[in-house]
Amino acid sequence: xxxxxxxxxxxxxxxxxxxxxxxxxxxxxxxxxxxxxxxxxxxxxxxxxxxxxxxxxxxxxxxxxxxxxxxxxxxxxxxxxxxxxxxxxxxxxxxxxxxxxxxxxxxxxxxxxxxxxxxxxx
Numbered sequence: 001x002x003x004x005x006x007x008x009x010x011x012x013x014x015x016x017x018x019x020x021x022x023x024x025x026x027x028x029x030x031x032x033x034x035x036x037x038x039x040x041x042x043x044x045x046x047x048x049x050x051x052x053x054x055x056x057x058x059x060x061x062x063x064x065x066x067x068x069x070x071x072x073x074x075x076x077x078x079x080x081x082x083x084x085x086x087x088x089x090x091x092x093x094x095x096x097x098x099x100x101x102x103x104x105x106x107x108x109x110x111x112x113x114x115x116x117x118x119x120x121x122x
């Protein structure tokens with residue numbers, strides 16, 4: 001009986017691992033006062049954002065919010081999307097994994113004072 005339970009647990013763990021959702025990477029580059037990518041369209045899923053600082057002259061970051069929300073209120077920010085460390089000149093840093101559902105979002109950098117850009121999830 002122990003062997004049957006062990007075998008069942010092993011098969012269950014393999015099935016669970018294979019159904020785990022893939023994490024995709026989105027790479028975004030900032031130059032002085034802007035992102036080079038002005039709009040992004042993605043499918044629903046799990047993402048990590050890699051943010052590169054291309055000679056901005058100051059550290060940069062990354063903020064992602066649902067469209068229509070007040071960007072100045074940190075409660076509206078999707079905090080998993082923040083880079084885990086501010087991005088120095090010539091460096092790239094990553095966010096934690098972010099699960100995106102269908103809808104529209106805005107992204108920007110308050111440190112680099114970029115405009116808000118659109119991210120669409122289909």
